[in-house]
Amino acid sequence: MKKLFKILGILLIIVVVFAIGGYIYLNAAYPKVSAAPDIKIEPTAERIERGKYLANSFAFCLDCHSERDASKFGYPPIPGTEGKGGFDYGADVGFVPAANITPDKETGIGNWTDGEIFRAITSGVNKDGKFLAPMMPYTLFSKLDKEDIYSIIAYIKTLKPITNKVKDKKLKFPVNLIFRTIPADVKDFGKKPDGLDKIKLGEYLGVGCKFCHSPSDKGEYIPGKEFSGGVEFPLPDGRVIHSANISPDKETGIGNFTKELFIAKFHAYKDAANLDPKVHGFNTPMAWSFIANTATDDDLGAIYDYLMAQPPVNHKVETVTLKGLN
Ligand code: HEC
Ligand code: HEC
Numbered sequence: 001m002k003k004l005f006k007i008l009g010i011l012l013i014i015v016v017v018f019a020i021g022g023y024i025y026l027n028a029a030y031p032k033v034s035a036a037p038d039i040k041i042e043p044t045a046e047r048i049e050r051g052k053y054l055a056n057s058f059a060f061c062l063d064c065h066s067e068r069d070a071s072k073f074g075y076p077p078i079p080g081t082e083g084k085g086g087f088d089y090g091a092d093v094g095f096v097p098a099a100n101i102t103p104d105k106e107t108g109i110g111n112w113t114d115g116e117i118f119r120a121i122t123s124g125v126n127k128d129g130k131f132l133a134p135m136m137p138y139t140l141f142s143k144l145d146k147e148d149i150y151s152i153i154a155y156i157k158t159l160k161p162i163t164n165k166v167k168d169k170k171l172k173f174p175v176n177l178i179f180r181t182i183p184a185d186v187k188d189f190g191k192k193p194d195g196l197d198k199i200k201l202g203e204y205l206g207v208g209c210k211f212c213h214s215p216s217d218k219g220e221y222i223p224g225k226e227f228s229g230g231v232e233f234p235l236p237d238g239r240v241i242h243s244a245n246i247s248p249d250k251e252t253g254i255g256n257f258t259k260e261l262f263i264a265k266f267h268a269y270k271d272a273a274n275l276d277p278k279v280h281g282f283n284t285p286m287a288w289s290f291i292a293n294t295a296t297d298d299d300l301g302a303i304y305d306y307l308m309a310q311p312p313v314n315h316k317v318e319t320v321t322l323k324g325l326n
Contacts, residue, residue: 023177026177026180026181027177027180030131030180030181030183031124031125031129031130031131031180031181031182031183031184032183032184032185033119033123033124033125033129033183033184033185034185036113036115036116036118036119037115037118037119038115039114039115039118039150040114041114041118041150041153041154042154043154043157043158044154046151047150047151047154047155048151048154048155048158049151050148050151050155051148051150051151051152051153051154051155051156052155053294054148054151054152054155055152055155055156056290056294057290057291057294057295057299058205058206058207058208058291058295058299059141059144059152059208060137060208060287060290061083061101061152061156062077062082062083062290063076063077063287063290064087064089064098064136065082065083065084065085065087065098065099065100065101066078066081066082066083066084066085066087067081067084067086067087068087070283071277072275072276072277072289073269073274073275073276073277073279073280073283073284073288073289074269074275074283074284074285074286074287074288074289074290075283075284075285075287076275076287076289076290077290081162082102082159082160083100083101083102083108083156083159083160083162084100084102084162084164085097085098085099085100085101085164085166086098086100086164086166086167089133089135090133090135090169090170090171091233091234092234093171093172093175094169094170094171094172094175094176095167095169095170096133096135096169096171097166097167097169098136098166099136099166100162100164100165100166101156101159102156102159102160102161102162102164103156103157103158103159103161104161104162104163104164105161106163106165107162107163107164107165107166108161108162108163108164109127109156110161112127114150114153117153117156118149118150118153120132120136120138121138121141121149121152121153122138122141122142122144122149122186122189123138123142123183123184123185123186124136124138124139124182124183124184125183131179131180131182131183132183133169133171133179134179134182134219137208137211138183139182139219140207140208140211142186142189143189143190143207144189144190144192144204144207145189145190145191145192146189147192148192149189182219190204192204198301198302198305198306199302199305199306199309200306201299201302201306202302202303202304202305202306202307203306205299205302205303206303206306206307209227209246209303209307210226210227212231212233212243212285212286213227213228213229213231213243213244213245213246214226214227214228214231215228215229215230215231216231224311224313225313225315226247226310226311226313227245227246227247227253227307227310227313228245228247228249228253228313228315228317229242229243229244229245229246229247229253229315229317230242230243230245230315230317231243233285234323235282235283238322238323239282239320239321239322239323240320240321240322240323241282241283241284241285241319241320242317242318242319242320242321243286243317244317244319245313245315245316245317246307247307247310247311247312247313247315248307248308248310248311248312249312249313249314249315250312251314251316252313252314252315252316252317253312253313253314253315254307255308255312257304259301259304259305262300262301262304263297263300263301263304266288266291266292266295266300267292268292269288269289269292270289270292270293274288275289281320282319282320
């Protein structure tokens with residue numbers, strides 16, 4: 001018996017030593033990201049215009065990085081707070097406030113180099129090389145064209161500086177260790193389609209749509225389930241919102257939508273009456289009015305063409321459920 005305890009004791013020590021060793025290793029070895037590139041982005045009028053469009057539409061930068069109005073459907077950004085950060089994206093894994101990305105020198109990114117901003121957006125580490133949580137969707141932005149990222153940087157540097165010291169994030173174990181292993185150097189950036197191939201254009205602009213509307217497992221989309229919806233978004237009141245099936249399935253998806261109807265659905269959210277959550281019975285993480293007020297019909301149409309070219313997935317989604325009663 002005594003011998004058994006001794007063996008168990010030794011095993012326990014070994015486990016503890018490995019756990020501590022593993023913890024120290026993960027902390028020391030990650031994130032594994034190279035030095036920020038030495039770039040200077042010329043802020044041409046064309047770049048600022050393009051960056052303004054993307055940051056305020058399909059890249060969702062100013063949707064996440066502004067103060068958001070919970071009393072309106074889709075939590076639209078509050079005018080005058082663009083880029084100030086602070087909205088919490090931690091959901092179940094902790095407290096992860098969006099950063100202040102205005103050019104304020106003390107509390108924003110006013111003294112970051114262009115290369116450091118570029119590296120943060122695409123590789124997921126901050127000025128000091130510390131990991132960013134993937135609620136900042138840098139893995140998606142690494143699929144954009146470099147030129148589009150340059151444009152977004154040129155634009156965010158024109159935002160009005162706002163002094164707002166955002167609190168540090170707090171992540172639960174083991175997420176705090178897992179997240180630090182995700183940042184990585186980008187090998188292949190995307191290529192902006194020429195605009196003539198609408199399906200390719202829709203795919204390029206629609207990475208954010210895919211992110212919320214496709215079920216995933218350990219950060220990978222589940223093959224065959226793309227755009228079938230059902231991704232959970234917990235609300236503060238204990239209910240859960242599920243993203244819609246936007247695959248072209250006629251029964252459970254949007255297969256019966258015409259392009260006109262699809263575009264009109266967005267336009268409807270330019271109307272203040274539609275922004276009252278009471279009309280819908282819930283509030284949604286889907287940035288309806290944010291997109292509706294910037295995206296061109298041509299680009300929304302391209303996303304429609306792309307969605308219609310995907311395989312239909314039969315998957316019935318109930319939009320709102322009580323937590324645990326799904
Ligand atoms: C889904 C919400 C979301 C979207 C979309 C988003 N961000 Fe973020 N971003 C965050 C969060 C949350 C953080 C903080 C992460 C952390 O502290 O680990 C962050 C951090 C950053 C940082 C690091 C700043 C710092 O001080 O560490 C930069 C720069 C940044 N985002 C720029 C952008 C740009 C530019 C875009 C659009 C191309 C964008 N973000 C889109 C949520 C988002
Ligand atoms: C932050 C997550 C999120 C993002 C990003 C997002 N959606 Fe959604 N979407 C949702 C949720 C949740 C719903 C269900 C609740 C609702 O209707 O608002 C939804 C609903 C929809 C619907 C309604 C379908 C129906 O049957 O009525 C359409 C269409 C749609 N999204 C298209 C898009 C497109 C196109 C994009 C990209 C431009 C996009 N979504 C980006 C979360 C998201």
